[in-house]
Amino acid sequence: MDVGRICSELVAIRSENPPGHTEEIIEFIRLYLEGLGISSKITARQKGYANLLTMGTSTRLLFCGHVDVVPALDEGWTHPPFSGVVQDGFVWGRGATDMKGGCASLLASLMMVIDRGKVMPPSCVFVCDEETGGENGIRYLLAKKMLPFADCLIAEPSPLRHPSIGQKGLCRLGIKFSGTPAHGSLYPAVGVSAVMEALSLLEYVKGLHDREYPVDDQIKEIIDRSSGVLEAEFHISNVREVLKKLMFNPGVIKGGEKSNVVAQHCDLDLELRVPWGCSIPALVLGIISHAPHGKIISETTNDPSMTNPSSRLVTVTCGEVERVHGGTVFPIVQWAASDARHLRLCGYNVIEYGPGMISTLHAVNERVNVDDLKKASEIYAGIMDAYDNRDA
Numbered sequence: 001m002d003v004g005r006i007c008s009e010l011v012a013i014r015s016e017n018p019p020g021h022t023e024e025i026i027e028f029i030r031l032y033l034e035g036l037g038i039s040s041k042i043t044a045r046q047k048g049y050a051n052l053l054t055m056g057t058s059t060r061l062l063f064c065g066h067v068d069v070v071p072a073l074d075e076g077w078t079h080p081p082f083s084g085v086v087q088d089g090f091v092w093g094r095g096a097t098d099m100k101g102g103c104a105s106l107l108a109s110l111m112m113v114i115d116r117g118k119v120m121p122p123s124c125v126f127v128c129d130e131e132t133g134g135e136n137g138i139r140y141l142l143a144k145k146m147l148p149f150a151d152c153l154i155a156e157p158s159p160l161r162h163p164s165i166g167q168k169g170l171c172r173l174g175i176k177f178s179g180t181p182a183h184g185s186l187y188p189a190v191g192v193s194a195v196m197e198a199l200s201l202l203e204y205v206k207g208l209h210d211r212e213y214p215v216d217d218q219i220k221e222i223i224d225r226s227s228g229v230l231e232a233e234f235h236i237s238n239v240r241e242v243l244k245k246l247m248f249n250p251g252v253i254k255g256g257e258k259s260n261v262v263a264q265h266c267d268l269d270l271e272l273r274v275p276w277g278c279s280i281p282a283l284v285l286g287i288i289s290h291a292p293h294g295k296i297i298s299e300t301t302n303d304p305s306m307t308n309p310s311s312r313l314v315t316v317t318c319g320e321v322e323r324v325h326g327g328t329v330f331p332i333v334q335w336a337a338s339d340a341r342h343l344r345l346c347g348y349n350v351i352e353y354g355p356g357m358i359s360t361l362h363a364v365n366e367r368v369n370v371d372d373l374k375k376a377s378e379i380y381a382g383i384m385d386a387y388d389n390r391d392a
Contacts, residue, residue, distance in 0.1 A: 003377050004091055004370040006032075007104035008084035010067070011093035017068035019048075020136070022128040025067045026050040029126055032107055036114050038121065043146065044128075049136035054124045059148035061122035061387045062348075063380065064339065065103040065155045066130030066137065069095035076364040090357075090367040098361045101368035102155025102354030102376065109380035122384055123148050130339050133300070138339040142346050151313040151349045153383065156338055157356025160372070161325055162229050163317050164352040166222070166306030166333035167341060168243065169274030171283060174298035175201070175291060177255070177266040184260035191262035195255045197293040198266045204290040205270070208246050213277030215244075222309065223276075226332035233358055242335055246283075247273040268294075273335055276304045305344040306333060313349045320382035321353065324375050353379070 013025040026042055029052055033040050039055045072081035072094040079085040081094040091101065103126065110121050125147060127137030134140075141147050158164050177198050182191030215223070227240040236242070248270065255266025274280055280301050288296065307314060309331050322329040331351070340350040355372040 001032075003104050003108035003373045004086050006107055007091045007096060007101050007368065007370075007373055008086050010100040010104055011084035011091060011095050012082060014082050015068050015095070016071045017129055017131045018071070020068055020129050020132060021048040022067050023048060023050045026052045026126060026128070029067070029103075029107065033110070036110055038110065043141070045136045045140040049128045051128050051137055051141060052126045053141070053146060054121075057123045058120045058388070059123055059150050061384065062148060062150040062152040063106050063122055063124045063155065064127070064138070064152055064343075065099060065106055065125075066127050066339065067100065067103060068129050068131050069098065069100070070131055070362050072364075072366075078365055081366070086370065089370055091370060091373070092365065092367045094366055096366050096368040097157045097356030097358065098366070099156050099354060099356070101356050101373055102157065105355055105373050105376035106155050106380055108373070108377040109384065112377060112381040113384050118384070118388065120388070122387065123150060127339065134339055134342055138342050142342060149348070151311075151387075152343055152351075153313070153317065153380070154338065154340055154350060154352045155354035155376070155380075156352040157358050157361060158353050159229050159233050159332070159358070161321055161327050161329045162226075162332045163314070163321065164334050164340075165309055165314055165331040167304065167337055168276070168333075168335050169278070169280060169304040170300070170302045170337045170341070171272040171274055171280055172298075172300040173270045173272075173284070173287065173296055175268045175270060175294045176297050177268065177291070177294045179262060179264045179266070179293065181257075181264040182262040184262055187262045192293060193263045194266035194293065195263040197291065198253060198255065198268045201268070201287065201291045201294060202250055205248050205272070205287070208283075208286075209248060211246065213244070213246075213275050215277045218309075219276050219306070222306075222331070222333055225330060226334070229332050230334065235359070243333065244275050246275060246278060247335070274304060276306075278304075302337070302341040302345065305341050307344065307349045307351060311349050313351050316383055316386045317351050317353055317379075320379045320386065323382060324378050
């Protein structure tokens with residue numbers, strides 16, 4: 001089965017998250033691996049949220065992919081989002097780029113190395129819920145110590161010649177504001193509006209965006225090089241500021257009871273993307289101090305993370321990318337979050353590299369170039385060989 005067909009079949013198996021049920025697609029992968037002579041184990045924290053781990057394989061190298069995708073409506077697509085149509089050199093459909101394309105390339109690369117006589121392919125894990133934070137997927141597997149401790153490549157989509165070795169931090173806060181109700185005609189002379197308290201905090205957060213955070217020369221150089229790559233990839237100007245500064249999004253705000261009543265309740269879901277050099281505990285402390293009528297009721301945080309650019313994993317991966325694609329190859333950092341942050345927190349070296357048309361990620365007409373799928377397979381196979389030869 002060629003890699004384009006594998007990707008097409010993966011796309012056609014619906015695995016939107018929510019709801020996040022992945023039994024069907026995980027069973028497809030299990031059967032594929034079984035056909036290669038690779039045994040695997042399916043495990044789930046709760047019914048429906050299936051993960052797969054290969055068994056009896058090498059522990060020096062770990063490949064990782066997620067099989068869940070964000071939802072898609074039918075409107076506006078050239079081809080239905082779960083058709084998996086292969087046309088004009090692309091596989092079309094939801095997840096083709098994020099990241100069933102990477103999973104397909106990984107599966108194809110396993111066939112390549114086995115056909116060449118490798119009897120001990122690397123360890124692989126396919127997880128169920130990267131798109132919603134990994135509670136049933138990578139975090140569950142790490143907590144249960146089911147994963148081998150090894151250098152890890154996640155097959156997330158990346159720029160063609162630029163694997164990702166780091167990500168900004170993440171801080172998600174659920175804040176509940178309490179006010180003192182009064183007749184709306186008397187505010188602000190009488191009463192405390194929970195809605196206005198939330199807005200006051202957002203003004204403070206908005207000011208945080210203008211702050212500069214000091215970093216060492218190595219991180220500064222990586223950020224500067226990454227900015228040029230990501231500006232070209234996403235057609236966004238001034239990416240350097242996005243990577244260096246605190247970005248914020250008040251994703252959900254709900255409050256008030258009636259237009260003529262001073263609001264007694266307001267809830268705010270706030271997400272912050274945290275740059276290198278910014279202390280998350282100090283950040284949260286500052287937010288608390290500027291929300292006298294607010295209480296944090298939920299908090300999820302991850303520090304900025306980066307794998308050493310001179311590590312074996314990075315040098316081997318960049319070498320294989322250069323071998324297949326040519327040109328100038330160097331690693332970058334990005335603003336997004338993925339399962340890499342959970343693995344790095346547990347001490348793993350992690351790099352992200354995979355095929356995908358990044359401009360279509362999570363968008364209408366998501367698709368992946370079939371030639372890029374094939375080249376990613378060659379790169380993965382080359383990385384497997386490099387690790388095998390080094391460890392022989």
